[in-house]
Structure formats: structure tokens, C-alpha cells
Amino acid sequence: MLIGYNTNGFAYHRLDDAIDVIARLGYRCVAITIDHQALNPYDADIARQTERARAQLESVGLESVIETGARFLLDPMRKHFPTLLDRRAAGREKRVDFLRRCIDIAAALGSRAVSFWSGAIPAGQDADAAFELLSDSCRALSDYAAEKGVVLAFEPEPGMLVDTLAKYQRLADAVDHESFRLTIDVGHLRCNEAEPGGVLIKRFAPALANVHLDDMRRAVHDHLFFGEGEVDFGAVFAALRRADYDGPACVELSRHSHNAVETAERAKRFLADLV
Secondary structure, eight states, rough: EEEEEGGOOTTTTTHHHHHHHHHHHTEEEEEEEOOTTTTOOTSSHHHHHHHHHHHHHHHTTTTTEEOOSSSSSSSSSSSSOOOTTTTTTTHHHHHHHHHHHHHHHHHHTTOOOOOEEEOOOOOOOOOOHHHHHHHHHHHHHHHHHHHHHHHHEEOOTTSSSOOSSSHHHHHHHHHHOOTTEEEEEEEHHHHHOSSOOOHHHHHHHEEEEEEEEEEEEEEEEEEEEEEEEEHHHOOOOOOHHTOOOOOOEEEGGGGGGGGHHHHHHHHHHHHHTTT
């Protein structure tokens, strides 16, 4: 598998410096969280930026994944808004347009996948109606991704409409598209799922296209450094090996940017004993 690191854990680095550090530490993949300072798709020179990033990735030998969890890129007042569940057509279209642009960047970089999520249900909105809006958008995005040769990897996220793997399966059945795959965050398995992580990885391995690595405690959505939570990483990596998973598995520690290099070094040492 391609052990990597997410640039949301290098929030105070320039993107090219973050990529360089991640490569120098021995990682094989970088998860690029699209944001103001990292391949912002609304920049006038995004094509040039993307070309430069691709050249750098090829130079340092890193594969890539595109992550779309920027907190305030689309709305400076509200975190992660608008979402694919927005009752306003204009709000949903703003998110869909952003994800299409991320798909374009992934295609230009040759990235392994574009990872995204549903968003939280707006207050007062019916869950079934929100699910229909989400399904419609995911089908359209899957068609667009297929045209570009890009894989979509949907992530169940605590606190959002689709927060468990069972709900992902319901969505995947509704979307019914070969380009629509799965991101598993191993911390979320401990936080939000009743069954052990290794069991769930085995069950959902055929759909798996992307993995996030972090530690977490039951019912607490807080990304922790390895060993600070309750994730059984031995069981998780054994399940990934048994599934012959060879895709990206990137450390996601967005709240550790204040000591990004030290944290990435420690994470690499921890993971070396598991891979």
C-alpha cells in the first residue's frame, strides 16, 4: 500500500515545501487537501499551478490523492458549507462545481482518487429528502469523474448524513456507478461503528479506494496521534494486507500543523513497524 501524509497537517507550509518534506521523510503518497494555499481551483493560474505540482510529484516519486475537506474555502463564515445536502439548488451547485474542479485537478495530476463526504443535514431538513439530493449529486459527479478517468472515494464522516459504512452501502447502491468507491478513515471505525475495524475492512475491501490513518476513541470525533486513542492498528493493517489493498493510506492529523515535520517523522516511524 502507498503510505502517505495529508497536507492538511502542513497548514503552515507552502504546498511545494510540504510535498518536499513528505517525500524526504520516506512517504510514498501525498493527500493534497485543496484549500486557499493548496491548488485553489478558483485561482486564475490553477492550470499552471497544477502542472508545476505534477512535475514536482513526478520528480520526488510521490503518488497523490485529492482531498476536499477544506473548512472555509467555499464559505468564509460557515465550516464545510455549502454541502451536497443544501436545499438551495445554488448551494448544491456550488459544492458540485467545486468537486468537479477537484476532479479536473486529479485528472491533471494523475491522482489515485478524489475523496469527499456528504455534509451534515441542515436543521429541519428531512433525512430521506437529503439522501435523495445526495444520491442525485453523486450520480452526476460519478459520470463526470468517469469521463475524466478519475475514481471517487466517498467517506462516511461522524456527524454527517452518511456517517457509517452501512449508510455508505445504501448510498453506493443508489448511485450504482463503477467510479463511486469508498474512503475508510480507520479512526472513524473506532469512533462510530459497532463492529471491529478489521472486520469492516474485510467486508468493504472490494469498494475501498482510499484510507485515512489516525487514532480515535469511541464516540469522540477527534483525530489523535497513533497510540493516543483506541484503534487496534495491528488488526487494521492485517485486514488491509489480507485484502491485498495497494492504494493510498495517508496520515490525517489536521490539528498537528504547528509541529508538522516532527509529527510526520513520528508517524512514519510508527507505521514502519506495521507495513
